[in-house]
Amino acid sequence: xxxxxxxxxxxxxxxxxxxxxxxxxxxxxxxxxxxxxxxxxxxxxxxxxxxxxxxxxxxxxxxxxxxxxxxxxxxxxxxxxxxxxxxxxxxxxxxxxxxxxxxxxxxxxxxxxxxxxxxxxxxxxxxxxxxxxxxxxxxxxxxxxxxxxxxxxxxxxxxxxxxxxxxxxxxxxxxxxxxxxxxxxxxxxxxxxxxxxxxxxxxxxxxxxxxxxxxxxxxxxxxxxxxxxxxxxxxxxxxxxxxxxxxxxxxxxxxxxxxxxxxxxxxxxxxxxxxxxxxxxxxxxxxxxxxxxxxxxxxxxxxxxxxxxxx
Amino acid sequence: xxxxxxxxxxxxxxxxxxxxxxxxxxxxxxxxxxxxxxxxxxxxxxxxxxxxxxxxxxxxxxxxxxxxxxxxxxxxxxxxxxxxxxxxxxxxxxxxxxxxxxxxxxxxxxxxxxxxxxxxxxxxxxxxxxxxxxxxxxxxxxxxxxxxxxxxxxxxxxxxxxxxxxxxxxxxxxxxxxxxxxxxxxxxxxxxxxxxxxxxxxxxxxxxxxxxxxxxxxxxxxxxxxxxxxxxxxxxxxxxxxxxxxxxxxxxxxxxxxxxxxxxxxxxxxxxxxxxxxxxxxxxxxxxxxxxxxxxxxxxxxxxxxxxxxx
DNA sequence: GCGGGACACAACCAATGGTTGTGCCGATAT
DNA sequence: ATATCGGCACAACCATTGGTTGTGTCCCGC
Numbered sequence: 279x280x281x282x283x284x285x286x287x288x289x290x291x292x293x294x295x296x297x298x299x300x301x302x303x304x305x306x307x308x309x310x311x312x313x314x315x316x317x318x319x320x321x322x323x324x325x326x327x328x329x330x331x332x333x334x335x336x337x338x339x340x341x342x343x344x345x346x347x348x349x350x351x352x353x354x355x356x357x358x359x360x361x362x363x364x365x366x367x368x369x370x371x372x373x374x375x376x377x378x379x380x381x382x383x384x385x386x387x388x389x390x391x392x393x394x395x396x397x398x399x400x401x402x403x404x405x406x407x408x409x410x411x412x413x414x415x416x417x418x419x420x421x422x423x424x425x426x427x428x429x430x431x432x433x434x435x436x437x438x439x440x441x442x443x444x445x446x447x448x449x450x451x452x453x454x455x456x457x458x459x460x461x462x463x464x465x466x467x468x469x470x471x472x473x474x475x476x477x478x479x480x481x482x483x484x485x486x487x488x489x490x491x492x493x494x495x496x497x498x499x500x501x502x503x504x505x506x507x508x509x510x511x512x513x514x515x516x517x518x519x520x521x522x523x524x525x526x527x528x529x530x531x532x533x534x535x536x537x538x539x540x541x542x543x544x545x546x547x548x549x550x551x552x553x554x555x556x557x558x559x560x561x562x563x564x565x566x567x568x569x570x571x572x573x574x575x576x577x578x579x580x581x582x583x584x585x586x587x588x589x
Numbered sequence: 590x591x592x593x594x595x596x597x598x599x600x601x602x603x604x605x606x607x608x609x610x611x612x613x614x615x616x617x618x619x620x621x622x623x624x625x626x627x628x629x630x631x632x633x634x635x636x637x638x639x640x641x642x643x644x645x646x647x648x649x650x651x652x653x654x655x656x657x658x659x660x661x662x663x664x665x666x667x668x669x670x671x672x673x674x675x676x677x678x679x680x681x682x683x684x685x686x687x688x689x690x691x692x693x694x695x696x697x698x699x700x701x702x703x704x705x706x707x708x709x710x711x712x713x714x715x716x717x718x719x720x721x722x723x724x725x726x727x728x729x730x731x732x733x734x735x736x737x738x739x740x741x742x743x744x745x746x747x748x749x750x751x752x753x754x755x756x757x758x759x760x761x762x763x764x765x766x767x768x769x770x771x772x773x774x775x776x777x778x779x780x781x782x783x784x785x786x787x788x789x790x791x792x793x794x795x796x797x798x799x800x801x802x803x804x805x806x807x808x809x810x811x812x813x814x815x816x817x818x819x820x821x822x823x824x825x826x827x828x829x830x831x832x833x834x835x836x837x838x839x840x841x842x843x844x845x846x847x848x849x850x851x852x853x854x855x856x857x858x859x860x861x862x863x864x865x866x867x868x869x870x871x872x873x874x875x876x877x878x879x880x881x882x883x884x885x886x887x888x889x890x891x892x893x894x895x896x897x898x899x900x
Numbered sequence: 901g902c903g904g905g906a907c908a909c910a911a912c913c914a915a916t917g918g919t920t921g922t923g924c925c926g927a928t929a930t
Numbered sequence: 931a932t933a934t935c936g937g938c939a940c941a942a943c944c945a946t947t948g949g950t951t952g953t954g955t956c957c958c959g960c
Contacts, residue, residue: 279592279664282917296938309918311938316917323671328938330926337724338671341679341706345667352663353590356656360634360649368652395652413648593948607907620949622907627948639907641957 281353283317284346286310287325291343295332359395362412366393367560370405370417372479374398377440377523378418378548385567392560401477402551406432409553415561416552420478431554437568439545439580441522441538444468445507448533449514459541460490460581468494469516471506479546483519485583486544494519507534521546542581592664594628595657597621598636602654606643670706673723677704678871681716681728683790685709688751688834689729689859696878703871712788713862717743720864726872727863731789742865748879750856750891752833752849755779756818759844760825770852771801771892779805780827782817790857794830796894797855805830818845832857853892 289299290310300307318325325339335343359366371378379396386394397414399405405417409432421434428434444463446453452466473480473496487494507526510516511534520526520536550568552561600610601621611618629636636650646654670677682689685707693707708725710716716728720743732745739745755774757764763777784791784807798805818837821827822845831837831847861879863872 279668281590281592284667297936306919307938308920308940311940312917315939321668321671328925330928330937332937337679337708337710337719340708341670341677342667344706345663345670349660349663349667352656352660356595356653356660357590357632359652359656360632366652368648395655397648397651399648408648608905617950618907619909619951622909623948626908639956641906641959643906 279320280313280316281349283313283320284349286313287317287339288343288346288350290314290326290333291335291339291346293332294334297332355393358393366395367416367558367564368395368397368414369564370397370399370408370414370419372398372418373524375525377438377521377546380523380525381418381438381548381568384571385564388567389560389563392563394560401474401479403478405551409551409556412553412556415556415558416550416564418548419551420482420547421549421551428551432551433554434549434551435565435568436547436549437572438548439577439582440548441580442519442544442546443522444517444535444537444539445510445520446517446535446537447511447513448535450517450535451514452517452537453535455537457538457540460492460539460544461541463539464491465493466517467515468492469506469510469518470494470496472496482546482583486581489581489583510534519544540579542579545580545582547582590631591624591627592660594624594631595660597624598628598650599654599657599661601625601637601644602646602650602657604643605645608643666704669704677706678727678869678875679706679708679725680875681708681710681719681725681730683709683729684835686836688749688832688857691834691836692729692749692859692879695882696875699878700871700874703874705871712785712790714789716862720862720867723864723867726867726869727861727875729859730862731793731858732860732862739862743862744865745860745862746876746879747858747860748883749859750888750893751859752891753830753855753857754833755828755846755848755850756821756831757828757846757848758822758824759846761828761846762825763828763848764846766848768849768851771803771850771855772852774850775802776804777828778826779803780817780821780829781805781807783807793857793894797892800892800894821845830855851890853890856891856893858893 286299286303289302290296293299293302296310296314297307300310303310314325321338321342323338324336325342326333327336355366358364369382371382373379374396382394382396386392399408399414399417402417402419402421405414405419406429408414409417410429418437421428444452444458452458452462470483473483473494483494486492506518510518522536522538526534550565552565597610597614600613601607604610604613607621607625608618611621614621625636632649632653634649635647636653637644638647666677669675680693682693684690690707693705697703697705710719710725710728713728713730713732716725716730717740719725720728721740729748732739755763755769763769763773781794784794784805794805797803817829821829833847833849837845861876863876
């Protein structure tokens with residue numbers, strides 16, 4: 279399947295003639311003939327019936343035509359996705375199943391006409407560099423890292439405070455609790471493999487640990503979310519933290535419990551970051567959308583690094 | 590843009606290595622390297638960062654990946670659309686904007702998972718031949734042609750009786766009428782260019798003319814629906830027939846009037862035709878859908894060729 | 901520092917895809 | 931009926947592509 283052949287096919291179908299299509303594509307009539315013949319050979323069906331006045335679509339050709347057009351449309355979009363001028367809005371999120379992903383889905387539902395590309399970068403440092411270089415247009419990250427103020431040319435706005443929940447298997451000591459306090463967590467093993475030192479989310483958990491005297495183990499290789507959930511579900515002594523809005527890929531009946539944490543509730547502060555001078559119109563739309571749909575944050579009884587909201 | 594290169598790109602992105610991708614695609618590592626290099630050159634961006642342990646996606650590569658996958662999906666569908674085994678349900682309709690098209694849209698809404706291909710054939714004779722040859726799976730046609738019973742291996746079911754309406758410009762003598770009787774139409778010029786003698790729909794209008802003493806002019810070249818509507822809108826002495834459910838592409842303010850016809854109401858009888866032995870599962874779904882949503886037909890006061898329903 | 905794994909480059913060759921020239925066929929006009 | 935013309939297919943030829951093998955270079959880990 280050659281996209282040039284498909285393009286030629288569509289052109290012939292539109293003009294009804296090999297010759298005109300050839301002129302349109304700036305090749306000879308014979309080249310068009312060859313391309314169509316090759317396409318027909320590849321597909322195993324005849325696409326045109328050759329008449330004295332040109333060519334008209336067979337039944338198979340008619341059926342194929344809309345698919346061919348769609349193919350060209352998608353190809354064009356694919357190319358546009360990496361072209362620097364007028365490309366889709368490119369947004370970095372921290373995880374494909376996290377809260378930021380949900381925000382982007384909602385934005386896409388609200389503005390289906392806006393082309394989006396979602397990528398996942400390593401950490402906020404990489405993201406800021408990508409924003410400054412123009413490689414991405416925006417990033418959902420936590421900007422609470424102490425001692426590392428954002429550069430002047432990067433703007434940010436807090437868009438979502440996501441409460442953390444405790445995730446346990448059915449045999450865990452806290453599995454039956456409707457909610458747990460932070461104080462109760464002291465002494466329990468909380469396991470978060472995959473935490474990478476130096477990232478902004480590692481710093482978040484460092485702060486959490488320091489503030490409330492918790493112990494978070496990051497030992498062991500990170501085999502991915504599936505393996506983590508598998509282990510937590512089967513190990514009574516292990517629990518882990520998870521954002522309230524994180525979508526789990528997990529059979530509903532496997533017995534994993536999501537337990538709210540209180541006194542205070544640790545919340546993960548998602549901010550949107552973008553470059554001061556980025557003129558992409560879809561960026562303005564995204565900011566407007568987030569401003570309009572922003573859930574209240576910094577609520578009473580919550581904690582983020584650096585301060586505790588009074589109840 | 591070469592689909593082979595895109596396939597290679599996805600393979601490398603999935604495996605994380607040129608070598609594994611090469612094995613998967615049954616080519617050498619060097620070929621994969623060349624393909625990726627060519628793709629990167631075409632797109633003008635770097636897609637992978639080469640590391641000592643393989644290759645990982647750049648930001649541009651991440652953005653491009655979902656588009657690449659979509660491209661391959663669409664290509665696969667395009668090929669399937671003309672492959673004989675397990676292809677999409679292929680249905681013939683009489684016109685892209687007619688009632689049958691509306692039925693197919695409704696079916697698609699009800700069963701978005703079923704792949705459909707819609708084609709437009711010349712007449713019922715062509716359609717029956719296409720059904721018997723397996724080129725199409727079903728056809729919406731009128732089967733009232735006298736003296737031409739369907740072959741034994743073709744089954745059919747009446748799915749929609751579509752009332753005919755009179756279409757006039759604002760200056761036409763009948764433009765103000767809320768409805769007109771068939772008797773009133775005698776003496777008025779009804780213009781239907783594009784009627785092709787020998788087709789089943791030409792036979793329908795022949796019957797209509799013979800039954801009620803109307804005059805239908807089919808003279809003049811058929812420049813398409815746009816030109817027809819244009820002329821009718823501007824010519825006080827001309828009117829035309831149009832199916833009640835036909836979707837017009839016409840500015841709403843142009844003054845065209847759709848006037849119901851009564852005493853009796855001529856209805857165009859759409860039937861679904863298919864081959865007795867066609868095992869396509871989607872065909873059964875289509876038949877079930879049509880049976881479930883069938884509007885009542887053969888109502889009192891309507892006319893179709895061959896009989897008049899008593900009021 | 902050394903060995904090994906992984907990608908890139910070079911040289912070579914088959915195959916693709918383009919061009920020009922020509923033949924064939926059907927529709928139309930004489 | 932025959933000549934003509936418009937339009938597509940086939941043949942021969944050539945430049946370019948895309949594959950292979952062989953080799954080089956770089957990075958990582960021992």
